[in-house]
Amino acid sequence: MNSCFIISLCLSSSFFFIDILSIEAAPEYLFHDCPNTTLFTPNSTYRSNLHALLSSLSSAAAGSTDGFANATAGQSPLERAYGLFLCRGDLNSTECSRCVATGEWDILQRCPNQRVSTIWYDQCMLRYSNRSILSAMERSLDRVLYDVGNVTDPTRFMQLLGETLNDIATRASAGGSGKKVAAAEANFTSSQKLYALAQCTPDLTASDCVKCLQFAIANLPQGKQGGRLLAPSCNLRYELYPFYDASALPSPAPPPPVPAPPPPAPVTGPKIAFESNIFTMIIIVIAVSVVSTVVVLFLARCFSRRNATDTHAVVQGGQIGLTEITNSQSMLYDLTTILAATSNFSCQNKLGNGGFGEVFLGTLLNGLPIAVKRLSQSSRQGFEEFKNEVMLLPKLQHRNVVQLLGFCLEGEEKLLVYEFVQNKSLDYFLFDPEKNKHLNWSTRYNIACGIAQGMRYLHEDSRIRIIHRDLKSSNILLDSEMNPKISDFGMARIFRIDQTLAMTERIAGTYGYMSPEYAMNGQFSVKSDVYSLGILLLELIIGKKNGFFNQVDGGEGIACYAWKNWRDGTPLLVLDPALGGTYSVNEVAKCIKIGLLCAQEDPNHRPTMADIVRELTSHPVTLELPRQPAFCHGRTGRLESDKSPGRSITGAELW
Ligand SMILES: *[C@@H]1O[C@H](CO)[C@@H](O)[C@H](O)[C@H]1NC(C)=O
Ligand SMILES: *[C@@H]1O[C@H](CO)[C@@H](O)[C@H](O)[C@H]1NC(C)=O
Ligand SMILES: *[C@@H]1O[C@H](CO)[C@@H](O)[C@H](O)[C@H]1NC(C)=O
Ligand SMILES: *[C@@H]1O[C@H](CO)[C@@H](O)[C@H](O)[C@H]1NC(C)=O
Numbered sequence: 001m002n003s004c005f006i007i008s009l010c011l012s013s014s015f016f017f018i019d020i021l022s023i024e025a026a027p028e029y030l031f032h033d034c035p036n037t038t039l040f041t042p043n044s045t046y047r048s049n050l051h052a053l054l055s056s057l058s059s060a061a062a063g064s065t066d067g068f069a070n071a072t073a074g075q076s077p078l079e080r081a082y083g084l085f086l087c088r089g090d091l092n093s094t095e096c097s098r099c100v101a102t103g104e105w106d107i108l109q110r111c112p113n114q115r116v117s118t119i120w121y122d123q124c125m126l127r128y129s130n131r132s133i134l135s136a137m138e139r140s141l142d143r144v145l146y147d148v149g150n151v152t153d154p155t156r157f158m159q160l161l162g163e164t165l166n167d168i169a170t171r172a173s174a175g176g177s178g179k180k181v182a183a184a185e186a187n188f189t190s191s192q193k194l195y196a197l198a199q200c201t202p203d204l205t206a207s208d209c210v211k212c213l214q215f216a217i218a219n220l221p222q223g224k225q226g227g228r229l230l231a232p233s234c235n236l237r238y239e240l241y242p243f244y245d246a247s248a249l250p251s252p253a254p255p256p257p258v259p260a261p262p263p264p265a266p267v268t269g270p271k272i273a274f275e276s277n278i279f280t281m282i283i284i285v286i287a288v289s290v291v292s293t294v295v296v297l298f299l300a301r302c303f304s305r306r307n308a309t310d311t312h313a314v315v316q317g318g319q320i321g322l323t324e325i326t327n328s329q330s331m332l333y334d335l336t337t338i339l340a341a342t343s344n345f346s347c348q349n350k351l352g353n354g355g356f357g358e359v360f361l362g363t364l365l366n367g368l369p370i371a372v373k374r375l376s377q378s379s380r381q382g383f384e385e386f387k388n389e390v391m392l393l394p395k396l397q398h399r400n401v402v403q404l405l406g407f408c409l410e411g412e413e414k415l416l417v418y419e420f421v422q423n424k425s426l427d428y429f430l431f432d433p434e435k436n437k438h439l440n441w442s443t444r445y446n447i448a449c450g451i452a453q454g455m456r457y458l459h460e461d462s463r464i465r466i467i468h469r470d471l472k473s474s475n476i477l478l479d480s481e482m483n484p485k486i487s488d489f490g491m492a493r494i495f496r497i498d499q500t501l502a503m504t505e506r507i508a509g510t511y512g513y514m515s516p517e518y519a520m521n522g523q524f525s526v527k528s529d530v531y532s533l534g535i536l537l538l539e540l541i542i543g544k545k546n547g548f549f550n551q552v553d554g555g556e557g558i559a560c561y562a563w564k565n566w567r568d569g570t571p572l573l574v575l576d577p578a579l580g581g582t583y584s585v586n587e588v589a590k591c592i593k594i595g596l597l598c599a600q601e602d603p604n605h606r607p608t609m610a611d612i613v614r615e616l617t618s619h620p621v622t623l624e625l626p627r628q629p630a631f632c633h634g635r636t637g638r639l640e641s642d643k644s645p646g647r648s649i650t651g652a653e654l655w
């Protein structure tokens, strides 16, 4: 039974896996170009203009039918940023916007502080500059890639290639103001077909487009099985296999009278097949059986490997490829490494579900255990959170903050690689009637101190100020010695040191842990994290979820329950019975008091993380006394179902 279930789970997850690898041939990075002579300072106006520019390009991509858009950002001509993107002609707007979104983020990583940058993917090109680049033909930053395989009959091949490329160059430039793109297929041998695609940015005039493409044709390598030239204003590619979806290209404009360029050699066999629909991409094969899907997966991966690194080499413009990516981003992991480490995301390796996807256990070749968080399919929301973690976490080093080791962004896969933390999360122990016995008082107090120290680090001690925004027991991981590690930074926000309050349109967090000003008005600050910490502390003491009290105690929540007992002089009645009466009254008292102070309605009445750490780790009691917390309406009423045998002791005696 059980193994049946596991097998079917495995099958369905491998289907999922195959799906995302082959159906959507997602952005495949080719190269970037950013001259380091044009740096801007990190706090400059250009920087904020650039961010605005990229985000408007990204939104333009979502609605673009042409696979092209331009944008500018900034008032002052000196600091204005100009940008554009071009998607491969056969992509629909979904695929296009995925590529642009990847590029938007990627380009800032690869070209930090550059005024002028271009990034190329198989599927799109994104560029920006501090001068206007619209309608200006540019072919200087070209890159040529070729396939190292030689063709069997180079003379005939080059002749066929010349004809084919000249034809598509002419047709692409005639493409009007919409897309300037054309493709062709031609029979080379009985078993080999030539596929070619040419494209200009549609802002070029027809004559600039022809010039750009003729330049590209002239600079392609000779006698190779495949090649491409990528210039900012145009690109050209040919292969002996289909690499675009011919059926998705605009239908060819009626061929204008062409002054057909050179090859005077006898034209015997070869003819050009215009936009044949017969050849659909491997992608479409998917539908049917497991066997064919596996074959497609295999092929797709072979192709993507070939294209990306193995056989394409560079003849102009310096190094590209794997080495460069790994050097420029030490945090980057190869998908194959992760697949090997997690046995292809096998069910046996699954640890659970994290903030935005499944989490898998893995072991790197050097024996280091890792936890891999796998972003669920193509959730845009999740992608934002992915970016957030990748940008934030590498900057953080604290024993109570989970360590991000790296990430992987390959094909459709978005993976985060963390240090492996042995003991799952706090909620797994705390709210389980059996497992909570592993949490004795000194362990709980150690957890409370650790979380507070980790949060103080985020708020005050790290190089940047971070509001976590989703602090809760399921985001606290426990290592082999039950030390806490704060995780899940998907929603965290960076604050300037002088900034105290921010607003958000999208209120995201966990109900019950959200402070009233955040839940109701979207205002967040360090004090909203303090509120969440208060709820967490109370949960640690009481051993019940906040949500439990929403159901049984007139919906007033855990803070209200603790407050009423504190006010009535019976604070120890709230203690988790699992503690078995063994605890330090002084420490319990401190935790309840801090929990209540954190849960105050007015953020100004809540302590800071530094206050909390000081209070928890030293003797002198300095904090003011708590008042009635938020979401509490002063009615009396006890929780009848959960009376602990704690000593009766009044608040006055304790504090
Ligand atoms: C700019 O790049 C060149 C070579 O690409 C390198 O020698 C130089 O150190 C770089 N300058 C800066 C400021 O990074
Ligand atoms: C763009 O930036 C470079 C380097 O800072 C500068 O020399 C150039 O004048 C700028 N161009 C414009 C149009 O502002
Ligand atoms: C930008 O930062 C530099 C130091 O990094 C500082 O000297 C300069 O005043 C800052 N400029 C602005 C406009 O904040
Ligand atoms: C875009 O293309 C992809 C893959 O070809 C397909 O899965 C998706 O449904 C298309 N989207 C639209 C809106 O046509």
Ligand SMILES: *[C@@H]1O[C@H](CO)[C@@H](O)[C@H](O)[C@H]1NC(C)=O
Residues within 6 Å of the ligand: 148, 149, 150
């Ligand atoms: C292709 O031909 C070149 C020169 O003729 C040779 O150096 C190279 O090794 C050949 N490549 C392959 C894959 O055979």
Ligand SMILES: *[C@@H]1O[C@H](CO)[C@@H](O)[C@H](O)[C@H]1NC(C)=O
Residues within 6 Å of the ligand: 068, 069, 070, 071, 072, 202, 203
């Ligand atoms: C460039 O962008 C502007 C405004 O965003 C738009 O009006 C214009 O049509 C665009 N030009 C082209 C060639 O797309």
Ligand SMILES: *[C@@H]1O[C@H](CO)[C@@H](O)[C@H](O)[C@H]1NC(C)=O
Residues within 6 Å of the ligand: 186, 187, 190, 270, 271, 272, 273
């Ligand atoms: C290419 O070859 C196929 C058969 O392999 C044939 O059906 C097709 O007509 C040929 N196309 C051209 C343009 O000659």
